[in-house]
Amino acid sequence: MAISDIVDSYNHYVKKIMDFNESIALAEWDMRTGAPKKGIKQRSEVVGTLSDEVFKRSTSKEMKGYIDALTDTSVQDQLSLITKKMIEISKKMYDQYVTIPPEENKAYVILQSEAQSVWQEAKAKSDFELLRPYLEKIVAFKRNFIDYWGVKTNKYDALLDQYEPGLTAETIDHVFGKLRKGLIPLVESVTSSHAQPDRSFLSIPFPVEKQKELCLNLLKEIGYDFEAGRLDETEHPFEITLNPGDVRVTTNYQELDFISTVLGTIHEGGHALYEQHISRELVGTPLCEGTSMGIHESQSLFFENFIGRSKSFWTCHYDKLKHYANGQFDDVALDDFYRAINVSHPSFIRTLADELTYPLHIMVRYDIEKALFNGDLQVKDLPGVWNEKMNEYLGITPANDREGVLQDIHWPGGDFGYFPSYALGYVYAAQFRQTMTKDIPDFDEHVRSGNLKIVTNWLSKHIHQFGSLKKPLELLKDTTGEGPNPDYLLNYLSEKYSDIYRL
Amino acid sequence: MAISDIVDSYNHYVKKIMDFNESIALAEWDMRTGAPKKGIKQRSEVVGTLSDEVFKRSTSKEMKGYIDALTDTSVQDQLSLITKKMIEISKKMYDQYVTIPPEENKAYVILQSEAQSVWQEAKAKSDFELLRPYLEKIVAFKRNFIDYWGVKTNKYDALLDQYEPGLTAETIDHVFGKLRKGLIPLVESVTSSHAQPDRSFLSIPFPVEKQKELCLNLLKEIGYDFEAGRLDETEHPFEITLNPGDVRVTTNYQELDFISTVLGTIHEGGHALYEQHISRELVGTPLCEGTSMGIHESQSLFFENFIGRSKSFWTCHYDKLKHYANGQFDDVALDDFYRAINVSHPSFIRTLADELTYPLHIMVRYDIEKALFNGDLQVKDLPGVWNEKMNEYLGITPANDREGVLQDIHWPGGDFGYFPSYALGYVYAAQFRQTMTKDIPDFDEHVRSGNLKIVTNWLSKHIHQFGSLKKPLELLKDTTGEGPNPDYLLNYLSEKYSDIYRL
Known part of the structure; x- marks a missing residue:
C-alpha cells in the first residue's frame, strides 16, 4: 500500500x-x-x-x-x-x-473510583487514616506502572511526563527552588506590612443575575467566542472542549464573593481561548488540544492574574462593574478596588489562595510527591510532612487534615505529577508576558483602552494555534527564547506587591 | 457454550x-x-x-x-x-x-439529508417543483427497500410496520373510514354553530417567566419526575430519552399564545411519563422504549387532550393559572376559559390543528402514502391530490403548497408510514380512557381534585412498565380487550363538542 x-x-x-x-x-x-x-x-x-x-x-x-x-x-x-x-x-x-496488564489497569480504575469516594468521607471527617490504605495501594499501583514502562531512576519523572511532557524533577527543583527563595521573604514582608488593604466592600451582596451579565460581558471582552461556546453554572468552574467550535466554560455565582466569580470566569475563559484558537487543520487529530497542563494553565493564569487582577484592565472596566453593581462601588476609588482584589496572606486551602502565595502551596505538594516516588517517604507520614512543609513555606500549620493533606482530590484520583503544572504554568505565563511586552511595548495602554484583541492575537499566533504540534518546552523556547525561568514571575510579583503593600 | x-x-x-x-x-x-x-x-x-x-x-x-x-x-x-x-x-x-446493499443505504441517507434542506427552501418559496425530483428518488429507494425485504403485495404495510408493528392498511382503512364518517358531519356542525366561543383573552401577553413556572408546576402535577428529567426551551417542543432515569422534555414559550405552550408541555410530559415508568429490568435492552409511535402518541394525547383540555383538570388548576397570569383571567369564568381552549375550526396546518379536526389532516396524508406505495399515484400529482383531499375532508383548499403538501418534514425525511400513528394513537388513547373510567368510576372526580396519581399509576401499570415487551396490538388487547376501535374517540368528541358548541 x-x-x-x-x-x-x-x-x-x-x-x-x-x-x-x-x-x-x-x-x-x-x-x-x-x-x-x-x-x-x-x-x-x-x-x-x-x-x-x-x-x-x-x-x-x-x-x-x-x-x-x-x-x-x-x-x-x-x-x-x-x-x-x-x-x-x-x-x-x-x-x-x-505495557500494563489489562486486569491490573482495571483493578486500578476501580480502586481510583473507590478512593475518591472514600476521600470525600475522610475529608468530611478530617480523618486521614480512612484514606491511607487506599492511597498506599494507589502509590503501589503507580510504582508498578512506572516499572512496566521500564523507568529505572527518577521514577517521578515518568509521572511528570504525563502532564508536562519533557519536564523533569531536576528542572523543577531548579525553578521552584529559585522561586521559593524569592517568594518566602516577599510573603513575609507583605504579611507584616502595615499597609493592609481594606477588602470589606467586596463582600457586599452582588445580585447573581447581575454577576451573570457582567461575566458574559467580560468573557466577550477577552475575546471568547459565544458562537463557539457557552457559559453555564456549576459548583466548581471548569472549561471543557468538545471541538474547537464548541469550547464550553462554567462558573459558580457567589452572591457574597463576586470577585471570585469574575476572576474564576476569566480564568476559564483563558483556557477556552486557547482551545477556540487551535488551527482547524488539527481537528480530528490528537493534536487538537492544549499541549500540556502547564501551558494550558499559563493561558488561564495570564488572563486571570495579568489581565483580571491588573489596574490597567479595571481602569477600562471599573465603570462597567459599577453599573452592574448598582451603586455599591460608587464611593470606592479604583485604586482601593485594585488593592482589595489583590489582598494576599498565607492561608490553608490551595484553591482559595491568592496569586502571591499560590506557588508555595504547589511546592508543598511537589516535595511530597517527589519524595514518595524518588525517595522513601511513606504514605502514613504524609500528614506530618504536609504540616511541616506548610509551616516552612507559608509560616502556618493546619489545625486538621481537612485543611491540610486531605483538601485536594488529585491524589485519591491517582493524579500524582499533576500539581507542578499549576505553578509551572504561572512561571510560563510570566515569561510569555515578558516577551509580549517586548513585542507590544504599549501593552498596558492597550489593556487600559480595552484593546485586548492585540493580546489575544499575540497568544493565538505564538501559542494557541499550534495545539499539541509543539511540546511545552519547544513552545516556550520558540516563543521566549528560554527554558523555564522564574525570574519574570518573581519580578512581576515583587513589583506589584511592593506597590500594593507599600513595601 | x-x-x-x-x-x-x-x-x-x-x-x-x-x-x-x-x-x-x-x-x-x-x-x-x-x-x-x-x-x-x-x-x-x-x-x-x-x-x-x-x-x-x-x-x-x-x-x-x-x-x-x-x-x-x-x-x-x-x-x-x-x-x-x-x-x-x-x-x-x-x-x-x-438485505439492503450498503452503498444503496448510504446513497439513501445522503439523499434524505439533502432532501430535507431542499425542502426548507421549497417550503419557503412555496415551490413543490424544487422538491419533486428528491421525493421521487426517495419513493423509488423506499420501493426498492420493500422489494429487498421480499414484500410482494400491500407494500405500504411494510412501511407501516416500521412505526406501528402489526398494523396494516386494511385495519387502518377500517378505523379511519369509520372515524371519518363520524368526524366530517361533526366538524360541519361545529363550524356552522352559532355558539362560537370567544378566545380573544388567550392572546393577551403572558410573561414568559411566568409561563415557565406554570409549566414546571403542571409537569409536576401530572407526575413528571424532575429527578429523572429536565425541561428546556427549543423552537419545536420534543421529548427525548437518554435512559429511563433521564427523560428530557422541551417547550417553546410563546408570549401571545401561552395555552399552546402549556398544552404542548403537557403533551411532551405524556411522552416522558411513558419512558420514565418503563421497568428498570429492561434498561440496556432494545425493549427499554415505548413500543410504537402510536402507543407513544396515545400517552401524550391522553394528557394533552383528555387531561389538559378537560374541564375537570382546569377546575383544579384554574386558580393557579390565574395566579401566574397576574390577574388577566380574573374576569373570565372557568367555563368560558374551557370553551376557549377547545375552539375548533378547519385549518391548513396539521401541527396547529385542534383535537377535533386533527385526525382528518392525518387521513389526507394516509390516503396519499397508501396510493403512492400500494397504488399508482405519482409524486408529481401530490399537490393536486392534497388539495382535493383537504377540500373533501375539511372543506377548505390551501392557497399554496407551503400551506399544503410542503408543510411537513416527514416525506423529505423518508418517513412514509409514520403519519397514521398520530391518529391511531388518538384512537388508542380514547380506548384506554374508556377502560380506565371503568376501572376508576370516579375518574373525573380524581382529576377535579388534582389526584392525577391514580391516572398515571393506571397507565403505568397497564402500559408504561412494559416498554416494548408487548407489541402495540397486544398491549391494546390486553388492556382494553379489543383491537383498534374508533367508537370511543368519536363518542368523546361528539359529547364534548356538542356541549361546547351547543349542538
Whole structure:
C-alpha cells in the first residue's frame, strides 16, 4: 500500500477515536451541568463503554500496524509534520497502555473510583487514616506502572511526563527552588506590612443575575467566542472542549464573593481561548488540544492574574462593574478596588489562595510527591510532612487534615505529577508576558483602552494555534527564547506587591 | 457454550449498542437545546461515527451468531421472555438492514439529508417543483427497500410496520373510514354553530417567566419526575430519552399564545411519563422504549387532550393559572376559559390543528402514502391530490403548497408510514380512557381534585412498565380487550363538542 493510503487510513482511524472522545466530553459536560441524578448511573456506563472503545482502538493491532508503518525511518521524508506528530502521540499512548496488564489497569480504575469516594468521607471527617490504605495501594499501583514502562531512576519523572511532557524533577527543583527563595521573604514582608488593604466592600451582596451579565460581558471582552461556546453554572468552574467550535466554560455565582466569580470566569475563559484558537487543520487529530497542563494553565493564569487582577484592565472596566453593581462601588476609588482584589496572606486551602502565595502551596505538594516516588517517604507520614512543609513555606500549620493533606482530590484520583503544572504554568505565563511586552511595548495602554484583541492575537499566533504540534518546552523556547525561568514571575510579583503593600 | 453463557454474552453485546444509542440521543438533545453553532459540523460527524457503530454491530457476524443460536427452536424453553423479545427485535433490525446493499443505504441517507434542506427552501418559496425530483428518488429507494425485504403485495404495510408493528392498511382503512364518517358531519356542525366561543383573552401577553413556572408546576402535577428529567426551551417542543432515569422534555414559550405552550408541555410530559415508568429490568435492552409511535402518541394525547383540555383538570388548576397570569383571567369564568381552549375550526396546518379536526389532516396524508406505495399515484400529482383531499375532508383548499403538501418534514425525511400513528394513537388513547373510567368510576372526580396519581399509576401499570415487551396490538388487547376501535374517540368528541358548541 502507498504511504499516502496508509496515512489516509490512519487519519480515518484516529478521527473515529477523537469522535468517541468528543462523545465522552459531552457526557461529562452534561453530567456536571444538569443531568438528572436518576440517570447518572446508566450514563456512567455509557462513558465506560465509550472509554473502552477508545482504549481498545488505541491499543489495537491495527493501531500497532500504523505505528510500525509510519515510524519506519525509510518513510519519514514522505510524512507531513502533522502526521509525524500524530503518530508520536499515538505511539506514546500505545506504549503506555499496552505495557500494563489489562486486569491490573482495571483493578486500578476501580480502586481510583473507590478512593475518591472514600476521600470525600475522610475529608468530611478530617480523618486521614480512612484514606491511607487506599492511597498506599494507589502509590503501589503507580510504582508498578512506572516499572512496566521500564523507568529505572527518577521514577517521578515518568509521572511528570504525563502532564508536562519533557519536564523533569531536576528542572523543577531548579525553578521552584529559585522561586521559593524569592517568594518566602516577599510573603513575609507583605504579611507584616502595615499597609493592609481594606477588602470589606467586596463582600457586599452582588445580585447573581447581575454577576451573570457582567461575566458574559467580560468573557466577550477577552475575546471568547459565544458562537463557539457557552457559559453555564456549576459548583466548581471548569472549561471543557468538545471541538474547537464548541469550547464550553462554567462558573459558580457567589452572591457574597463576586470577585471570585469574575476572576474564576476569566480564568476559564483563558483556557477556552486557547482551545477556540487551535488551527482547524488539527481537528480530528490528537493534536487538537492544549499541549500540556502547564501551558494550558499559563493561558488561564495570564488572563486571570495579568489581565483580571491588573489596574490597567479595571481602569477600562471599573465603570462597567459599577453599573452592574448598582451603586455599591460608587464611593470606592479604583485604586482601593485594585488593592482589595489583590489582598494576599498565607492561608490553608490551595484553591482559595491568592496569586502571591499560590506557588508555595504547589511546592508543598511537589516535595511530597517527589519524595514518595524518588525517595522513601511513606504514605502514613504524609500528614506530618504536609504540616511541616506548610509551616516552612507559608509560616502556618493546619489545625486538621481537612485543611491540610486531605483538601485536594488529585491524589485519591491517582493524579500524582499533576500539581507542578499549576505553578509551572504561572512561571510560563510570566515569561510569555515578558516577551509580549517586548513585542507590544504599549501593552498596558492597550489593556487600559480595552484593546485586548492585540493580546489575544499575540497568544493565538505564538501559542494557541499550534495545539499539541509543539511540546511545552519547544513552545516556550520558540516563543521566549528560554527554558523555564522564574525570574519574570518573581519580578512581576515583587513589583506589584511592593506597590500594593507599600513595601 | 451453555445457552446461559450465550445469553449473557448477547446481553453484553446489546448493552453496548444501547450505550452508543444513548450517546447519540445526548448529542441530539445538545444540538437542539443550545450547542454553539460553530461546533455543529464536527458534532454531526460524531453522530455519524456513533451511528455507523450501531449499524455495524446490529448487522455483524457476531449478531447473526446470537440470532441463529437464540432463535433455534430447541432452546426456546430455556429463554426468558425478555430474551425472546430482545432477539425478536435484534432479528428484525438485522433482517431489515442486511438485505439492503450498503452503498444503496448510504446513497439513501445522503439523499434524505439533502432532501430535507431542499425542502426548507421549497417550503419557503412555496415551490413543490424544487422538491419533486428528491421525493421521487426517495419513493423509488423506499420501493426498492420493500422489494429487498421480499414484500410482494400491500407494500405500504411494510412501511407501516416500521412505526406501528402489526398494523396494516386494511385495519387502518377500517378505523379511519369509520372515524371519518363520524368526524366530517361533526366538524360541519361545529363550524356552522352559532355558539362560537370567544378566545380573544388567550392572546393577551403572558410573561414568559411566568409561563415557565406554570409549566414546571403542571409537569409536576401530572407526575413528571424532575429527578429523572429536565425541561428546556427549543423552537419545536420534543421529548427525548437518554435512559429511563433521564427523560428530557422541551417547550417553546410563546408570549401571545401561552395555552399552546402549556398544552404542548403537557403533551411532551405524556411522552416522558411513558419512558420514565418503563421497568428498570429492561434498561440496556432494545425493549427499554415505548413500543410504537402510536402507543407513544396515545400517552401524550391522553394528557394533552383528555387531561389538559378537560374541564375537570382546569377546575383544579384554574386558580393557579390565574395566579401566574397576574390577574388577566380574573374576569373570565372557568367555563368560558374551557370553551376557549377547545375552539375548533378547519385549518391548513396539521401541527396547529385542534383535537377535533386533527385526525382528518392525518387521513389526507394516509390516503396519499397508501396510493403512492400500494397504488399508482405519482409524486408529481401530490399537490393536486392534497388539495382535493383537504377540500373533501375539511372543506377548505390551501392557497399554496407551503400551506399544503410542503408543510411537513416527514416525506423529505423518508418517513412514509409514520403519519397514521398520530391518529391511531388518538384512537388508542380514547380506548384506554374508556377502560380506565371503568376501572376508576370516579375518574373525573380524581382529576377535579388534582389526584392525577391514580391516572398515571393506571397507565403505568397497564402500559408504561412494559416498554416494548408487548407489541402495540397486544398491549391494546390486553388492556382494553379489543383491537383498534374508533367508537370511543368519536363518542368523546361528539359529547364534548356538542356541549361546547351547543349542538
